[in-house]
Amino acid sequence: MMKRLRDMYPNAYGVCVFDAKGPTFRHDAYPDYKANRPPMPEELVAQIEPIHQAMSFFGWPIVMMEGVEADDVIGTLATQASLKNWSTIIATGDKDMAQLVNERVTLINTMSNESLTVQGVLDKFGVRPDQIIDYLALMGDAVDNVPGVDKVGPKTAVKWLTQYQTLEGVIAHAEEIKGVVGDNLRKSLDWLPKGRELLTIKCDVDLSEVVGDCKEQLGSKMIMQVHDELVFEVPDHEVEVLKAKIPQIMSEVLPLKVPVLVEVGVGDNWEQAH
Structure with a gap:
């Protein structure tokens, strides 16, 4: 994948971002965050450092920052690039990253050859990039152990956000929503803002001490x-x-x-x- 990215964008700045060890601010806010995940197998743990070394050797600056996730570092870099009117390509298969897409930020999945622009996000998920956080908050994220509204899946989340536009709009009209999902929504009103906070990628991380020149180092x-x-x-x-x-x-x-x-x-x- 990394070779393919270099071949696709030979003159681009690039950086490879990994999660650092230890808890993040999300664990502080919600101790059960990702608590459902089993420990990483030892055979995979043993591969992490060699992967980091290989990436560095072949010209990819490595960034890891304690207290935040790789997503937050990527979100901050993409935001900073957009402010400079630079185009950004994020190579990922993580749906959470769709919240970062705008006219200058595109997601690509080199494994599936999928590319997500603003229109691509709308076509795939049924909501705009600026609605992705609310979309995820309503459904919850089982991978990260973040609850949503019980029985609410993609279709219901899209329906509500099409009608009410935002999570705040859905909450404001909660009394109007009928049936079991309406009851479940009303039971979740106190939780939803917290869930949204946990699922929001932080885009203002202080990277002054960890991000230097992202130019390719060896060109090999x-x-x-x-x-x-x-x-x-x-x-x-x-x-x-x-x-x-x-x-x-x-x-x-x-x-x-x-x-x-x-x-x-x-x-x-x-x-x-x-």
């Missing part, structure tokens, strides 16, 4: 991995620079019990490089 592309050998495709003018860097960087990739001998071969094809 990892095109395959074969056993213990890495194969790169690089522009001719970068060959000598990369050749000099690889032995040092590879020796630091993972803590190993034995020294690793790193040999670098350069050629126009596999045979010449060996």
